Amino acid sequence: MGRLPSSEEIGLKKGPWTPEEDRLLVDYIREHGHGSWRALPSLAGLNRCGKSCRLRWTNYLRPDIKRGKFSDEEEQTIINLHAVLGNKWSSIASHLPGRTDNEIKNFWNTHLRKKLLQMGIDPVTHKPRTDHLNVLASLPQLLAAANFNNLMSNHPLDINALRLQSDATTLAKLHLLHNMLQALGNPATTIEAMNLISGPTFRENQLFDELPRINSLLEANTGNLPFGGFAPHEVTKFQLNFINLEASQQHQPQLSEHQQQPMKDSSFAADIPTSSTPQLPALISASPEHRLSVIENKINPNEISNPSSTSTNFEAWGDLMDDVANDYYWRDIIDQASPQSWPIS
């Protein structure tokens, strides 16, 4: 229990500070220094408690306070420091000149925490969340989790992040296929294509043979293959991922344990070829076809040529994935790919 208010503190003003109160406080401290905060209010002519004066000064009126938006560098510093220090806002603030602990705390609670959650990162442990076993449903989180490794530039390479990136890239394409077919509004085609993907045929090693059919279904409906269609190696990879996913879902504790133990087995890391771990934004920008420009523009036309801007890419992917949930988004893409093929309704 804290100290009870003394009799003098009863009836003191609370709430927002007026410009006049600010002026009184600043003038007094400039002339005399703050000295004893408890004694300051009466000396400065303020009807406030000392604590309120101290907070107002340290969090708002101090001349060396830097106000305004947090830069990308500051944002990254906060995330990195929080991963190490936890909610030690004053310690974090000591590494960010001009920023107060209160400001950083607010920024964390209103922006960064949500951002990490949206990316599928636990804001407490700074590790990928393990409660997202429905991979397709949680694709945005998966994508972001995979890319989180880029943001944490001071952290060692996390093999789980690489794997997630790889999985997410392939899954993203299948997710795109699913949504494009749905947006085409042809139930028969959608069902046929998705049966190929998710039905028993898919799981029984015949998927490879079905690949031309999947691609031709898309071509027939859009006039173009999305992202150049699906390459055989991607299908194989998805097949493996699918099997792994099923196994993971049947043995959830093993998955959780695996996901929480980054980089224990270095030989495993060596088995992952670089070519199978594409960067997600490259999934889009690396393809030369004009149809991709639709998505590129949605991500951010200014950032495509600037791969170093990781946090912006994050936001872009977040925005993209928000749009992905919307049918108009898919119609947009399909319209761009093949305007004639869209039925007038």
Place this chain on the structure above:
DNA sequence: AAGAGTCACAACCGCCGGGGG
């Protein structure tokens, strides 16, 4: 245009630890 809902942030609250008497 207006009401509802959401967001961002300043300010407050309760607790803790250090220091002095």
Place this chain on the structure above:
DNA sequence: ACCCCCGGCGGTTGTGACTCT
């Protein structure tokens, strides 16, 4: 050893601004 004061900290709340319907 105990009590009290003070400053600092992290968590929470209140409210104005903004957005959506």
